[in-house]
Amino acid sequence: MTGLVDRVGRVRELGIVVALAALFGVTGVVNPAFLSPASIRDILLNSAIIATLAVGQTLVVVTRNVDLSVSSVVGISAFGGALILADHPGVPIPVVVAGCVLLGAACGAVNGLLVGVAKVPALVATLGTLYAFRGVDYAWAGGRQVNAADMPEGFLRLGSADVLGVPLPALVALTVVLAVGWVLRNLPQGRELYAIGSSPDAAVLAGIAVKRRVVSAFVVSGALAGLAGVIWAARFGTVDATVATGKELDVIAAVVVGGVAIFGGSGTVYGAALGALLLSGITSALAVLRVDALAQTAVNGALILAAIMLDRLLALRMARALRKRRYRDAR
Amino acid sequence: GGTTRSDVAAQQSAAPAASSAPAAADPNAPIKPGLKIAFLPKQVNNPYFTIADRDGVAATKEFGGEGKEVGPSEASASSQVSYINTLIQQKQDAIVISANDPNAVVPALKQAMAAGIKVVSYDSDTAKDGRHVFVNQASAEDLGRTQVQLLAEQIGHQGRIAVLSATPNATNQNTWIEFMKDELTKPEYEDMELVKVAYGNDDDQKSFTETQGLLRSYPDLAGIISPTTVGIAAAARYLSDSDFKGKVKLTGLGTPNQLRAFVKDGTIEGFELWNPGDLGYLAGWAAAALASGQITGAEGERFKAGKLGEYTVGAGGEVLLGKPTVFDAKNIDDFDF
Amino acid sequence: MLALREVSKSFGAVRALRGVSLDLTPGEAHALAGENGAGKSTLVKILSGVHRPDEGTLLLDGEPVEFHGPADAQAAGVAVIYQEPTLFPDLSVTENIFMGRQPRRSLGRVDRRAMRARALDLFARLGVPLDPDRPARGLSIADQQLVEIAKALSRDARVLVMDEPTAALSGPEVERLFGVARSLRDQGCAVLFVSHRLDEMFALCRRVTTLRDGALVATDVLADLTPDDLVRRMVGRDLAALFPKQDTAPGEVALKVDRLTREGVFTDVSFEVRSGEIVALAGLVGAGRSEVARAVFGVDRRDAGSVHVGGRPLRPGSPTAAMAAGLALVPEDRRQQGLVMDLSIERNIGLTGLKWGLLSRAAERARATDWAIRLQVKYANLTDAVTVLSGGNQQKVVLAKWLARRPRVLIVDEPTRGIDVGTKAEVHRLLSELAAEGLAVLMISSELPEVLGMADRVLVMHEGRLVADVPRAEATEERIVAAATGRPA
């Protein structure tokens, strides 16, 4: 009995894993170079930033909110980090990284306070800060671009260095996924996020500190966006005020494809990270399969739609399975 | 085969002298004082334009005018149009524009011209009826052919090559690519094959990923031409950090400051570019010449461009900056832009 | 142990509680009785910290306390089963039970194994075979109620408050729940039990406190009372005078429902309502009466059976078609289903008369004014949002909205729930008047006095089936309660 429900329940992540396997299988058969270690390394690198962001976004979406401002936070953090490194080469790299994370967390706190305390709907609040943070970024940059040559070699290496054959950004993303996944699954604070998204009213009755949890979800999302910003700077080397513009929709797409319900209450960061991996895997595969670059966006969109429809069908099937179950169990 | 400044000078002086300049042009008219000239780049946060416009504004200072750079933060034609309108309202004497879309800005530019504003396009031309003069950084033909020549030498005239361009709609890139394809039909390139044109959208990350994609799908690639400063920098960064470093040759258009490190570490043997500062500087002078009535944009008219000397308006209202400079390990330290 | 002293609570114009005192003592189960809207749930929510009293004090072990939220009450050892289930649909049953106070292991981790074991243990005590790992979404109301019970039990509380915990349960589960409640009581726990089922109160409790319209009537020892005494305490007035149904000769059949079935909800329901007739549909909460009404009106799909209005078959699954045929449904939940709370009074009334083209403000206003006056709605402006109206007036707006269509058949689901006594009488007078004008009325009501006073005929449902059809002359409380609880009369 438990088996059936569990199987149906876990099918979401399973579905993405299957899709990933199919993607790699098919592409690998057509062009074995796709499966070469170097190619895998590239895909991991490419998905690392979106995966990190998707983890933060999952925290927020699980509470029945959304954070559209992540891309602007990435932008401001990437530029801020790069600027400090370029203008003050003496500042130790860990301090810069920590500073960027804090900067992101501060942006997240602004969102969190607007949503959690001032009760501004998340979509409106974060659409507003999407513009506002980007505006601050532009004003700060004032048309300036920081190039790889301006930044210390040691910092740039963070963006591409391998540790045990795995690129560092991917390792960071993996750590983030595992850590946040662990917290969401094992700590009461994590479970409470799901409870809030599942039923905000019942969460109040259960004595959960709803405001505090919502604010902290936004803060963590902001901090991770800050982290992603530094990774961005290290990885791409060329940083200006436009960094990551428009990436918010990619992040939300990854989260949705990863089976996180847009209306809160369910989904895991593993799913979201796999969603990010799948989306960048698709992009890479389309390039390797020599699919016209122009068709890639369309295929991406179609796949996103397919994923949310699949998700819906699975949810309906689960509901049906549960109804049957109720009858079987009924006294 | 690289080109040098002296080649450019030779080419300039060899240009046919004007036989019949239109009556309106008075080559001896003095530059009017206090000319207001606005530089409208594709987007304002692009360092290439920052350099070009900085020197353009410097040119306006030289002749006692007032220069400024305005523009959108995202490279779109529609937002450029908003700025053109604003410049009309501000009664600028001349607009110097690099068009995001050669056609979309034309209606607005026509309005500007109707309001008596002189229009100079630089870097990326508009349709001909949208401007008086186009200051061309280098002839499209030269750029297209020399990039193929550069790469062919580096890979020994043999192997598959690819192009990493900017956006699919970028006019200048597309013209260069046409000339590249034409150059490749010559017999000395019979062992070279252009397998793919990829688009990095002048977006750093996209260019980076596209480079990866190229190397995955064509592991035997011998070389890449990236005729855009954003693209070549991203491609260089990818190559320098991959197994392909030094094996896959990379050339194209880039700035020395951006690529110095990659030339030194052997990722890039050589690349080329005109001096963007000179481009903006020349465009500034051309705008002043137009606004002062020295030229009208007809073929054969001549004007002085400060430290760069005298230039002649060519066919189609084009003013050619000169041939591109090739930068390699030997000369790169002589340049700072 | 926990006590209320002279507690009052108002929601806007509604005085839900006025000066109520109550003592819960260790080792005693205490019943709380009263009609719908008497203030029982409000009292429960004050005990649980959801509401704070406007006046009066809360005493814990003789000391005044203030609960600033549910968390405070929980910390003080009060466990509550709310009337409406408060589950997290996406979370597992186990997590639902322990949310907010999970057992921990090292590193502050939630101890899933312990949690699951304790959930299984609770279910075993309750004798229910619920799967602890399944999500709460899709649980039947009864199962949801059981999870709520398990949640309250898991707290090892000193005070257990249960607001109609048995509403959705059947015999065996009720017995087991009582078993557990008794053992808790015997261990020194104070129990407060709210129910509409008199026999349950007698079975479990020692004393009973009766509320009427928010005021305390009496606290008695149950052993000294007969069920009739208790009903009189709850109702406390002469029913015949308050529920004046004029006698009318029934006309032809206006609504004919034949073997209507919706799987898992109700089965084979057949009845007729004639014009001029008020037919009451009685039964316990959860008997499926609202569901029948919804299926007849087409809000829910039906799996089998047919509905005829004025002799013509009605297309299933379309409220629009039902309205065109002359049907109207005043739904059970006026805030969710009956009204658009943000819209004005006149717009809410106009909602059932929308046409495609331009609206005529004058016609809309005339229609609203007309019906607002007929129903004696008390309002300041017709352009005020209905949120500002008192519950009873909101209910009248819902009625106006439907009566303005001049329906042939009116289905009213709990027409007087949460309405004060005076308004209740007005609604009854109105229904009676309309019936006299030839309207066919199907009235679903949980209030026996209302049913007895108003109905020409009483249909009784029990567990999804129609079990009795009692004409007015034979309708007695005993007979209907017996049918509703599934006992032979």
Place this chain on the structure above:
Amino acid sequence: MRVDRWETLVVALLAAVTVAASLGVDGFANGSNVGFLLLDVTEIALMALTMTLVIVAAEIDLSVASTLGLCCAVLGRLWTAGLPIETIMPICLVVGALAGALNGLLVTRLGLPSLAVTIGTFALYRGLAYVILGDQAVADLPPAYTSLATQSVGPIPLMTLLVAALAVAAGILLHATGLGRAITALGANEEAAYFAGIRVKRIKFWLFVASGAMAGLASLVFTFRYASARADNGVGLELAVVAAVLLGGVSIFGGRGTLPGVVAAVLLLAVVRNALILADVANEVLNFVTGLLLVASVLAPNLKVRLERKPVQ
């Protein structure tokens, strides 16, 4: 009609900013500047009209700008294929309507959240635009139409008259017809609207169709105005449209909002932007101001309600 405080505030703000800009910014009050300002918001204004209806119905359509791009691509492709422009224009409207219909079907029939659906079609439609027109820029459009798109009657552009006519129509639809009342009601409380016999799904479906068709219309204006049909036309406009609608006082949760408010908000954003650019204020400040206005638009009424509520409790 119940005028919400915030909408009044937007109108007042618009008036204040306009007066301030006329006095303080050279060239702002100029007839041709006003004309251009009005012309420049045509597409955003058009799409904001239907977006208002969609958001009032408690849904959202993030795919409008991509639908616009798709229609531009179709226009360009068909034009290069030699079809007469008079045939192409209705086809563009139909393509837009079909794109909207797909959104509507996925939302109403499969019960998917519109936010998720239209993020998907946001990518899908833009991608299809690239597939259809590729890297081409079609510019040789008939001058009769391109000049029509920029023509003015006095200082007022022709397209502004079109917007005004449609705004009046949409305003009447939302505020003075039974359909509009139904849209408001179902946005505020879908269940109650359904119980009142309103065909909730059907109305929502047609709202998405209207939103798509309007994007198709906007694509015609866009293409002719810039005399250029490209697959990337209108990138990023969706956020500008949503921002304008929200600034206009439309509740993101549905059921509340007025068209005059939205029109005022569209103009307010345009005037602020135009005045700041004219005053040579850097582009970066514009973003900041937009964001601030947006957050303030929701925060202000919220805070007001809170302040008012305090003494009662």
